Amino acid sequence: MLRRVADHLFWAARYVERAEWRARLADVNYHLLVEGGATSAQSWAVLLAITGEAELFSRHYDTAEEEPVLNFLAFDDRNSSSIRCCIDAARSNLHSLRHLVSSELWLEINSLYLDSRAWSFELFETRGVYAFFQEIKGRFWAVAGICESTLPRDPTYDFWQLGLMLERADNVSRLLDVKYHLLLPGVEAVGGPIDLLQWAAVLRSASGLEAYRRIWGNSIRIDRVVQLLLFDPTFPRSARFCVDRMENALERIANFCDGNDAPRPIAATGNLARILSERGAREVIIGGLHEFLLDLQKECARVGDSLFEEYLRFE
Numbered sequence: 001m002l003r004r005v006a007d008h009l010f011w012a013a014r015y016v017e018r019a020e021w022r023a024r025l026a027d028v029n030y031h032l033l034v035e036g037g038a039t040s041a042q043s044w045a046v047l048l049a050i051t052g053e054a055e056l057f058s059r060h061y062d063t064a065e066e067e068p069v070l071n072f073l074a075f076d077d078r079n080s081s082s083i084r085c086c087i088d089a090a091r092s093n094l095h096s097l098r099h100l101v102s103s104e105l106w107l108e109i110n111s112l113y114l115d116s117r118a119w120s121f122e123l124f125e126t127r128g129v130y131a132f133f134q135e136i137k138g139r140f141w142a143v144a145g146i147c148e149s150t151l152p153r154d155p156t157y158d159f160w161q162l163g164l165m166l167e168r169a170d171n172v173s174r175l176l177d178v179k180y181h182l183l184l185p186g187v188e189a190v191g192g193p194i195d196l197l198q199w200a201a202v203l204r205s206a207s208g209l210e211a212y213r214r215i216w217g218n219s220i221r222i223d224r225v226v227q228l229l230l231f232d233p234t235f236p237r238s239a240r241f242c243v244d245r246m247e248n249a250l251e252r253i254a255n256f257c258d259g260n261d262a263p264r265p266i267a268a269t270g271n272l273a274r275i276l277s278e279r280g281a282r283e284v285i286i287g288g289l290h291e292f293l294l295d296l297q298k299e300c301a302r303v304g305d306s307l308f309e310e311y312l313r314f315e
Contacts, residue, residue: 003314005097006159010312012093013163016109019086020140021171022073024205025050027133032201044069050178053079070129071121083136084116102150105143112139155256158249162307165242165249169272170300172229172239175205177293180222196220202229206237226289227281230296239296240276243269246303253311268306272299 025047033043045064048054051073054064060078061068074083091113098106123132151157179202199220203209208228216224232238247269275296284292 003312007312007314008093008097009156009159010163012090013160014167015086015090016143017164017167018081019083022083023133023136026070026073027137028201028205030129032197046178047073050174051081067121070124075119075121084119087113087116100156102146104150105146108143108146155253158253161249162246165246166300166304168237169239169242170297172206172237173293173296175202176226176229177290180289199225208235208237211235223281223285226285231276231280243273243276247273268303272303275299
């Protein structure tokens with residue numbers, strides 16, 4: 001497979017996952033505010049902290065209230081990671097690869113792109129925040145289902161998986177970091193109603209609330225949430241699951257390339273896999289969850305750099 005092709009597949013998947021993740025965050029935050037009745041200035045600003053875009057936002061908007069934050073995250077073309085820009089970037093990466101992917105995948109991405117051109121904040125006013133995000137989350141689920149059902153298990157699928165899983169692992173680490181350090185009003189509120197509501201929202205953001213309850217019931221504890229979202233090898237949105245899938249994809253890619261004397265960069269994810277397989281939630285919380293999550297994000301960046309050097313760099 002050409003490096004250019006691999007690069008486009010990798011980034012198309014990353015942008016699709018990034019757009020879906022932002023839709024999840026905005027939708028869950030909206031429900032959290034409705035259920036909890038929060039009205040503080042931090043209520044919407046926390047989304048900017050999760051995505052790491054508070055500085056960029058401040059260049060274009062004066063206050064982090066509902067309308068400007070939603071507009072910035074969903075529609076703003078000045079934000080290269082807004083939902084609309086991510087969809088645009090995913091389509092651009094797939095445009096030249098229509099011969100490699102299924103017609104169903106291209107049609108769904110292209111249709112989503114065309115619809116996104118007409119999006120504006122007025123949609124929230126006419127249809128409601130809940131209805132809008134429910135619809136676009138359904139569109140992303142359709143993309144995911146089409147990929148799983150129509151892409152042959154060859155390097156095309158594997159490079160898509162690498163982009164998807166790397167983006168997902170990085171996103172869940174940022175979500176946990178912001179909740180653990182920014183959302184809680186004070187130490188005295190740990191274990192209180194607001195704290196538990198926010199941790200439930202974290203689980204909902206990763207579609208993990210039902211999975212959590214199946215294992216531990218309705219009692220929400222921080223260490224159990226961290227265990228599920230970081231270390232559980234069976235939960236599809238945990239960091240451990242994502243890294244395991246990346247290692248599997250890299251193994252298949254390396255085997256496919258053996259005949260061309262290509263390098264075998266299985267070690268690209270080796271340190272990340274070791275960190276997530278040898279440690280657990282209680283250990284990292286005691287040792288410093290924030291520091292662990294920062295290390296996790298740095299390792300994700302190193303994996304991305306390694307993949308670029310080995311497989312994705314092209315002139």
